[in-house]
Amino acid sequence: MSPPALPWRTLRADLSASVVVFLVALPLCVGIAVASGVPAELGLVTGIVGGLVVGFMPGSSMQVSGPAAGLTVLVAEAVDRYGLAGLGTIVLVAGLLQVGLGLLRLGRWFRAITVSVVQGMLAGIGLLLIVGQLYVLAGVAAPHTGPGKFTGLPGLVGEVVTSAPARVSLAVGVATIAVMVAWDRLPGRLRTVPGALVAVVAAAGVTAVLGLPVDTIEVEGLLAAMQPSLGHWGTLADVGVLATIATFTLVASAESLFSAAAVDRLHRGPRTDFDRELVAQGTGNTICGLLGALPMTAVIVRSSANVRAGARTKASRVLHGLWLLLFAAAAPGLIGLMPLPALAAVLVHAGVKLLPLRALPELWRQHRGEAVVLAVTALAILTTDMFTGVLVGLGLAVVKTAWEISHVRVTVRDVPVARDAAAGGPTGRDAAAGDAGPGPVEVALTGNATFLRLPTILTTLNDLPADRTVRLDLRGLRHVDHACRTALDTWIETHNRNAGVSVHVVAPRPAEDDRPRTVDATD
Secondary structure: OOOOOOOHHHHHHHHHHHHHHHHHHHHHHHHHHHHOOOOHHHHHHHHHHHHHOHHHOOOOOOOEEEOOHHHHHHHHHHHHHHHHHHHHHHHHHHHHHHHHHHHOOOHHHHHHOOHHHHHHHHHHHHHHHHHHHHHHHOOOOOOOOHHHHHHOHHHHHHHHHHOHHHHHHHHHHHHHHHHHHHHOOOOOOHHHOOHHHHHHHHHHHHHHHHOOOOOEOOOOOHHHHOOOOOOOHHHHHOHHHHHHHHHHHHHHHHHHHHHHHHHHOOOOOOOOOHHHHHHHHHHHHHHHHHHOOOOOEEEHHHHHHHHHOOOOOOHHHHHHHHHHHHHHHHOHHHHHHOEHHHHHHHHHHHHHHHOOOOHHHHHHHHOHHHHHHHHHHHHHHHHOOHHHHHHHHHHHHHHHHHHHHOOEEEEEEEEEEOOOHHHOOOOHHHHHHOOOEEEEEEEEEEEEEOHHHHHHHHHHHHOOOOOOOEEEEEEEEEEEOHHHHHHHHHHHHHHHOOOOOOEEEEEEOOOOOOOEEEEEOOO
């Protein structure tokens, strides 16, 4: 039985939205490919696969997939180390891993990655993307390493000051950014045409008319640019390749599923099935790997444009892939008119959006530990590489969480012993000031006793008088790990060696009722 035909209103809304998404995706696909060090056509191939393949598959109905600015730095490093053929193998295996994770229903667990690590990852990527594209804005070759891009900035400034072509190239890029920023402030109807496309077309027109000495894209042709990755499986024996595959899988999956969660908040349609969405993304990356194209993720910029343009069904994202295919087949020469500094400006604009400029101050005020995790993750990515940086961020997040949940409070109270009230002796405070003798020391532990708080616990217990009886109240503890339990037993045994003193432990009854019971540790 064939599915029911879409109503004309729905089809018209999806058709209109698909054109908007196509116009948004076109300069981004080309710019991300060029920034990644691969032929511009490969960015279009990834966008086409994201539309025509992933667009049909179940998972999320509204989000759009394609090459992502968040993977640009990682892809550029992979191409520099392993070449285009190696990149295809990496993307292919990463896609197969995503499919496997989705089939094992592990997609939902990617949502367990703390948001501060993801934001730190995107912030590190954004900073590297921005700094790297500053060199392209000036028409200067960028250093290969992340730290090198930052240390090379003084030399870049000197090149701009002394070189007229560098100043012209920079002027084209800065003007492109200015057009995009100004376009974002126009009324809503005018912004139907994406500012990035308007800015790139304007830059291309001005460059061509004035004959400016600005680099443009080299066009190879769609079929000539693709290098299928069959026969390169030997690279999987390289530990570096395996680490890159793991990074691709983690970053692409996390970015796609976080994008899905964000897009779900923008519309009232069906919610995303995260496991199916991971299978869809993996299928798309597997095909991109076979074709030797760029890796893909779900992209929030194109997805939000799709929703805001009025898309009703997944037909809009499928059609946007069709328009990309028709453009690549019918008008490939137009790509060669795009100035490189204009595309670099588009990516600088996209890189700024990856930075948590608004979220970080609020995060610092409310959750300083999360802000530290974000900053450390970004710094680790800038100084090392993506894989190491993400691992550092995840490790710090785990340590922070363990520290926060291991709060324990140690309360010490000195209880005096009064003479018998019936004998006329003083009691209470009067006893403490008069004839009362030293009574037991009451120590109460509340919270979670873990090895992280063991120094605090033992310091307090070791400072207690060695000749006094201790009443140790453990009823307020929710959890005691093995290290703390062993340390407490050792301390009790040591304290009991003193003649005439003992430690009385008050702990919850482990049986059916919750009434406390007193246990003499000397028995």
